[in-house]
Amino acid sequence: MNANSPPEYAVRMENITKRFPGVVANQQVALRVQAGAFHAVIGENGAGKSTLLNILYGRYQPDSGRVFLHGQEVTQSLHSPADAIRNGVGMVSQHYALIPALTVLENVLLGAEPTGFGGVLKCRAAITRIHELANQLQIASLDVNQRADTLSIAAQQKVEILKALYRGANILLLDEPTATLAPQEAESLFTLLRNLVEKGTTVLFVTHKLREVMAHSHAVTVLRAGQNAGDFITAETNEAELLHCMIGARLNSAGQPLIPFGDVTETEGYAGDTWAATRPAVSGSPLLQIEGVTVRNSRRVEVVKSATLELMHGEIVGVAGVDGSGQRDLAEAILGLQTVSIGKIFLEGSEITDDTVAQRYQKGVAYIPEDRHRSGMILDFSVTENYTLGHHREANWGGGTLIHPPIMTAHTVAMIQQYDVRISELGALIPARSLSGGNQQKIVVARAIQSAPKLLVACQPTRGLDVEAARFVYRTLEQARREGLGILLFSLDLEEILQLSDRVAVMFNGKIVTVLPTAQATPEEIGAWMTGAKAGGTEA
């Protein structure tokens, strides 16, 4: 290293620009991570954090800019994850984690296989090494011959870290690592990561949870709309400053940053910490009754196990749980998308267990699916067609056998104005694919509540949305609730659940393990139920 070189950075990215069709994901972005640091990259959804991480891992090639690892320029040789791995970079990704059908051993070895004659795998030494690493990472009782999909999400993540270390990674990248973890699991993950940092690994993680950043990181890089918005030493900053930096000039009338639940106080007339806390207690007759519902999946495994739950008119019940605890199956059973094996479902006292989806819609059930791209919309259909889906039989949409484009368009144009969907002049006719995530979600939400349903099953209604779009969803739901709508809110975002819900139901391993009034629920308490640390009978 020559005399005028800067202090040793494990990662140095300069002037990174990356364009995707229609968007500039990163514009002249710089990122400098000191060797051995615990470094956070924060920003809203769509700020370009993941893109930056993926460039560093060789999954995307930047349009321009330079990448240095430990002072060595690697811009020209970083064309694939294989190149990144060779340079000591490991990544724990949000979506493409382990391969479910392979064993833990196969997953760890994949791409770094020790082989003997004729390409035959030689596993013995590798297994010893894996157990050493597992001890070091304090992963208890790891069975390497277990299929990866039999592990919990938290355990899978740890195996992914192990996999990176097995390849000799000294720079570890994590993309939203706590998005689907219970609070205790997240805590345990950070303990593990801190240990790694103490042993000299550089850890770089992407998140939008400021609390994690403040609690664990050494330094923070903030991105906003694809550009650098600031660099901070964690010890010298605070949450408010970071938040301000993250969302920039979007302030409310009182000069406070716009945050999801923030300025409802003056605009909606609420006071207090949460929306739910300010509501009068819910009373009246039950809207939805789920009685001992068991759902089996296509392999006849019970994914929901005798779930019992009640929802009143005008009430929001949040359903919390670690990802994959049976939430989706329960939601789909209420909608009629999955068959109920045992048990009954009642809407306003009359049974709907055997009704078709269309019959349930007619009786006032509405749905916000968790994945707007896969099941929420048909992306190549126009905005109008998407908005019409599911309502096409209704009388005020024309009814009958034929669809009625003028009526559909009129309804859609009215919706576009009412919900301020940002769209070009020809708006109603362009394919839904061309809209931003926030605007797509507005259409999905508007479609669900436009026929004044009685019950709304909302699954992850703000997933992947920026603050403004999330606020819109919250306010729309709250508005509809005040008009008497009962909402069953399935979410992996505990904060969202605690803010919106009157009561919180927790699912663990297919069971509803508890139902608590939100006032008595703390994140720790809910986390304990989510991970099975607390167990008990169902209470109402």
Place this chain on the structure above:
Amino acid sequence: MGNGWLMALVTSTLFNATPLALAAMGGVLSERAGVVNIALEGFILLGAFVGFYFGLHSVFMGVLAVVVAGALFGLLHAFFTQKARMNPVVSGLGLNLLIAGATRYLALRLFPQGDHIAGLSPNLFLSLAAVLPFLLVFTLQQTKFGLRLRAVGENPESARMAGISPILPRYMAVMLSGICASIAGAYLSMADAHTFTSDMSAGKGYVALAAVIFGKWNPLGAAGGALFFGFFYALQTQLQINQYHLNWLGVEWTSPFLLDCLPYVMTLLALVSVIGRATPPAALSQEE
């Protein structure tokens, strides 16, 4: 009759299962790597033609040509689906039609008088079909190539994240698949019929694919499927040879025309019974 009939049925089952099993191994390789391969049918016909044509010169040339042609057309299917991003069903259908038409034309041009060859012993193919499934199980489970092949078949993006390019395992798998299926075809022309006739694959590629699904994408299971379907081919032949007659409800059930349907009817019934219980490699259903 009696024992002789039974022995004939068993032997016939084994030899009917041989081409199915060989082609089914090709199907397992391709599909476990995440590439749908209905081109097995065409590859069989290709192997039958090439094996016969070059086999007229020498058996060695015939076998060599079968392997080379299978690999080349496998490469073509891999190129269409992986590089040109063609839908694998469309690519497979195209190859099947191309091969069917081309071999029919070339057969008319090259040997209109219907030559015959001495060819190879069927036992050779039978032994290969018996060993190959076990070899494949070992390869898939115990070798680096097998692990990578399964990984890209389950989730190419995860494999890429693990530092593997999905291209190489997939090309290799589809080429090997082409070789296996064309060897199955070589059995038909070089060891069974000792001649080539147009469309002599007669749906065996599709039945082999059914055997793959029936065997849940496992080489041994697929070989079992091949035996199962091979049995009904054999049964149909034996019933015809023995001129067994069954009249019921005014239908001549043992008419050769109806009996010819038997293996395919059984294929349908068998597949209906496994639907919902078989889990295909994840990437097979994710092709856009």
